[in-house]
Each structure stands twice: as C-alpha cells, then as structure tokens.
Amino acid sequence: MSRLAVVSGGGTGIGRSTAGMLAGEGYDVIIVGRRADVLADAVKWIGPQATAVTADVADPTQIPAVVEAVGARPLDVLVNNAGAYVPSADSPPGADSTLDRVAEHWRANFDSNVLTAVLLTTALLPSLRRPGGRIILTSSIAAQKGGCGPYSAAKAALHGYALDLAVDLGDEGVTVNVISPGYVTDSEFFADRMTPEGHQTRVDATLLKRPGEPQDIAEAVRWLTGPGGAYVTAQIINVNGGSVLGR
Known part of the structure; x- marks a missing residue:
C-alpha cells in the first residue's frame, strides 16, 4: 500500500506544489482546503494519487471529514500549510481602532495560522505512523522579522507549538519541524496587495x-x-534566499 500524506492549504501555492511533489514520490495525498473548485483544479494538476x-x-x-478520509490507514506525513494574513477591518489598523x-x-490571524495546525494535528495524531511519522508546519519569515502584527505573532507561535510536539513525540520516532519561507511568488498570500515596488524590495532583500x-x-x-530528514527534528528550517541570516 502506498504511503499517505495530508497537506492542508493544498489547493494553491506552496501547498499544491508540496502535494504534487509528494505524489511524485509515491504518496497518496489528501489535500485539504475551504474551496471545492480550487481543490478540484489542484487534484487535476497533481494527478490520480x-x-x-x-x-x-x-x-x-x-x-472529522479529514479524519474520515484518512480512515484506518497509517498517516506518514502531515503538512500543516493552511494559513493566511487576515487584514483588519480597519485597513490599515489605526489608533482609532476599538479594542x-x-x-x-488578532483572533482571526491566530485562528487562521495556529488553530488550523493545532486542530488538524490533534485530530490526526492517533493515525500518525509510529515510528517514522513526519509532521511539518509552515511558518513565515515574518515570525523572525516582524512587520505583520498578529500574523507575525501567530507564525512565531507555531515554533513553540512544534517544539512541544517534537518533545512529546520524539520517543515514538516521530519528527516535527517548521519550514519558514521568505518571499514566495505564485501564491495567494498577497492577493492584489503586491506592487512592483514591493516585489523588487523583497527581491533586493535576498542574497540570491x-x-x-x-x-x-x-x-x-x-x-x-x-x-535524509530522518534525524532532523525540533528545527526551524529557513528557506528565504538569505533575506534573514541563520539564527
């Protein structure tokens, strides 16, 4: 039987690319997201797995719909990729914002970026393969640089959550790591907010x-x-082109 992976936020951008890679590695992949039409397009792109x-x-x-889709199969890989910056009702938030x-x-950003990972991981822990299961959480360069208010704080919160998980699951042979991307194109993160100037500023901030x-x-x-990743756990892996130096 093929190995099984679950990728949340799997319909676009990083999640879709990750799901496609895992399918190419021989995994059956369950992609999870809120928009059925986007997921359907991603399934066509990824293929029959x-x-x-x-x-x-x-x-x-x-x-529970995700748990049901996993069923009785052991889950080899869980990629918690769902998340987004949720703008304030006051755009941008100003001094006149009410409490x-x-x-x-803040709650909207924590729900979108932290609760998504906590709930899905908690529900799927009983299905995770032991030993050998892999849990990955997608953070952001904003967790280290700041600049995005509650989104930065929410992504940083994932780091502490992942470290706790790694400690709890280490003796069961399960690894838990965080990938912290820098500026990534071909995603929906910026929606229509990115300007040519903003793009160039972010490119210029990288070493590459x-x-x-x-x-x-x-x-x-x-x-x-x-x-190659079997002995890597409790780590924050930066993939940012050198826009934040190792720390």
Whole structure:
C-alpha cells in the first residue's frame, strides 16, 4: 500500500506544489482546503494519487471529514500549510481602532495560522505512523522579522507549538519541524496587495536576488520527509534566499 500524506492549504501555492511533489514520490495525498473548485483544479494538476477534502480546519466541526478520509490507514506525513494574513477591518489598523476590532483582528490571524495546525494535528495524531511519522508546519519569515502584527505573532507561535510536539513525540520516532519561507511568488498570500515596488524590495532583500517559488519550499519538504530528514527534528528550517541570516 502506498504511503499517505495530508497537506492542508493544498489547493494553491506552496501547498499544491508540496502535494504534487509528494505524489511524485509515491504518496497518496489528501489535500485539504475551504474551496471545492480550487481543490478540484489542484487534484487535476497533481494527478490520480490526490484526493480532496473540503474543510475549514480552523473549525472543529469540519475536522472529522479529514479524519474520515484518512480512515484506518497509517498517516506518514502531515503538512500543516493552511494559513493566511487576515487584514483588519480597519485597513490599515489605526489608533482609532476599538479594542473589539483589535481582538477580532488578532483572533482571526491566530485562528487562521495556529488553530488550523493545532486542530488538524490533534485530530490526526492517533493515525500518525509510529515510528517514522513526519509532521511539518509552515511558518513565515515574518515570525523572525516582524512587520505583520498578529500574523507575525501567530507564525512565531507555531515554533513553540512544534517544539512541544517534537518533545512529546520524539520517543515514538516521530519528527516535527517548521519550514519558514521568505518571499514566495505564485501564491495567494498577497492577493492584489503586491506592487512592483514591493516585489523588487523583497527581491533586493535576498542574497540570491530572486524571489522564492513554491517548489523551493516543496524541496525542503522532500528532504524532511525523505531518508535524509530522518534525524532532523525540533528545527526551524529557513528557506528565504538569505533575506534573514541563520539564527
């Protein structure tokens, strides 16, 4: 029987590229996302080894659909990639924002980036292969550089969560790591907010003078999920072209 992987946020960008890579490595891949049409397009692109589950993994009531799709099979790889920057109702947030607006903004970003990973991981832990299971969480350069308010804080929170998981699961032979991408094109992260000037500024901030691509992140996942990553756990793996030096 083929190995099994689950990739949340698997319909576009980094998630879709990662799911395609895993399918190419022989995995059956379950991609999870909120938009059925986007997932359907991704399944066509990835190929017959991919199936889709439409679910908002920030909603506890929708998580059982993913668990049902996994069924009784052992889960080899879980990639918690779902997440997004959720703009404030005040755009940009200003000094006149009410505390209710501030709370709403922060909760929305934590729900989107932290709760998605916590709920899906918790639900799928019983299915995870022991030994040999791999858990990967997608963070962001914003966790180290700041600049995105609650999004930066939420992504940084994933680091502590991953380290706790790694400690808890290490003696069961399960690895847990974080990949922290820099600026990556061909994703929906910036939606229509990116300007040519903003793009160039981010490219100039790298040592390699190019933006990242989803496949760059998928290659880091390939390493962590393959034989070469078997002794790597509790690490924050930076993939940012040198825009943040190692730390």
